Amino acid sequence: MREPTRLRMAARATAAIFGAYGLAWGLAAFGAPLGVWSGLSPADAVMLASLIGLLVLPLASLWAFAVPRAAVGWLALGGGGAALTLLGGLMRTAAP
């Protein structure tokens, strides 16, 4: 197995830090309106979504190091986070 270059490790590290946070951000952004839609009070929905986001954060970070290709890590985490945030925005405008 090739020794990972500094660039590769940097890519993984940024995915682990920013990508994972992006995913957590997206989870909270999408989870909060989803929670309201399923009947929770707004405060409860925000809190539940934030807690789930925080729980996922370190696990997603570690996944970014475990995944065989760093690019997959960035796609899944950063991309996933962005997608969830968009979905959350859509949900809010659809059901205020």
Added chain:
Amino acid sequence: MKKKPFIKPALRLAMLWPHTWAGVTLGGLLMVIFFMGSLSVFAPEIDRWMMPSTRLEAPDGPVSLDQAVRPLVDRLSAGRTVQGWFVRLPEERNPVLTLRLRAEGGAVNGVATAEGAMLPPVGTLGASSFFYPLHYSLHLRMGFIGIWIVSFATVAMLVGLISGVIIHARIFKDVFTFRSWGQTRRSVLDLHNLTGVLALPFHLMISFTGVVIIAPIVLPSGVNALYGGGIEGFYNDAIGGFDRPRAGVVAPLAPLDPMVAEARRLWGGGKVGYVQVLHPGDAAAYVRVSRSTEDRISLNNEPVVFDGVTGAVLKHAPLGPVVAAQRFLSGLHIVAFHHWSLRWLYFLLGLSGCALIGSGLLCWLEKRRAAHGVRAGVGWRVVAAMSCATTVGLLLATLAMMAANRALPADAPSRAMTEVAVFFGVWIASAIHAGARSAGGAPWRSQTGAAAGLAVACVALNGLTTGDHPFQALADGKMAVFGVDSVLLLTAALASAAAFRLGRSAKGRVGVEEAKHA
């Protein structure tokens, strides 16, 4: 947490880099957070030690707000219009009335006995206003930047813990293993594994709950989604806050004691923790009465909001299930409850977290030292100096601040800030000392020895300046003072033993080096 009985070697290898790098880059910061956090478990007790005028007995019965507190508010306001005031009522660990006033011209603080006798200014920030905020925000308040930094370090801690478990090869077979004989490097690694695995549930809990407390601040997208980013609106909704502007019409504030009695009736019993009065003397005044949480784990203090003029209940809302869960998780971290054995366990396990981080740093240093031989590179020297400065150096700074607290005269100008200057001054000095001597390994021995001396000095200074030397404190029932003095003496004993052992092993290592080059 999932148990992985057969972890693939590739995964174990992949986890090594984040574990090592999170530890080396953030180990120093995490050490500060864990050490200050452990001290904060006993913050009220350390406050009693640092503020001798507050070494009082807790009152037997409830304190009358109208008779004891309102005259103090009038005195502190000195004729100015009061925008709001806040009083924390005395209890076992904090036997004084703590008052905070917001008036035109600024904020005023005051401390008084339970009977309503004003005490002179305490002249120190103490543990509650220095060690504790240092723990959760590094005293960097602008834009919550300190909280963000601490949260980042905490998530890194969780990453370090989980990756550490994955890396550890024989986690069940080695669970009790600590080989104090043989190579020091192996003993340090054993200690790292031991403190990491045995206290894993505690470390996971304390780290996760730490971030949970400020979840809406560091992960604000949920609040943004539903409250347009208005975090106050979220907290009002979530934990029963209340807000309304002044009416501009003068109206007298109703008696507070009946409101307290009504609150206690609504709670079904329990003690009052604190009382907040907003817009006193205005028609839109309101009073917020919070329950003490000393008898429960959850931080839920069931606030009841009263109209300030009529005394009618304006708001008493129960928590939703998720918010209640978050208050419980937060309570697991803050440990505001009265339970002495649990409190000591939290303190000891918090220190085991310091041992975990410190032993990890030492592992890395020893491993790299073996690799580079006699001449150390810059990176190694930086980590060595940082490790020494954030472990022994931090202890030195804490002890120096406590010694200064006793040594400075009570009426010294800017007394509290002088103590803080001593703390940071000693810390920076120890870092410079460590950096200058980092070539051969940081000056652990001399700094540990200095810590032992300072700890004894603290106990001596306390006895000299207050007369409450340990035996006297025990006889008088001042258990907080006795406890702090005892821990200081224990620290001195442990530090002396460590310095002695370090002296012996240093001689051994130097002998080997000399033999190699002879």
Added chain:
Amino acid sequence: MRDALTLLAVFALLYLGCAALAMTLDRHWHDLVDRRNGPLRRTVQRLRLSGAVCAAAALALAIQRDGGAFGLLLWCLALTVGAFAVSATLTWRTAQLRGAQLRGD
């Protein structure tokens, strides 16, 4: 007084339970009991059962003393401290025996 005794009992039971579990591990058995033969399967089963019984008894006492939430929390943290104490005991005892061995006792 009763509270103090119950607390002591909780710690003692958890210490003994961890000690029993520790002795099922080959390393500590070889260090302290028999250098050549590991523990019998029967012995391991009995030690594990004893450990479980001690832990359960400690949990019951803790909950009876402090109620559900505080009792469970106390049990979890006391378990960790008990495990540390067992580790310290094992280290001290093993170092003693090694010292005796090296001196040829």
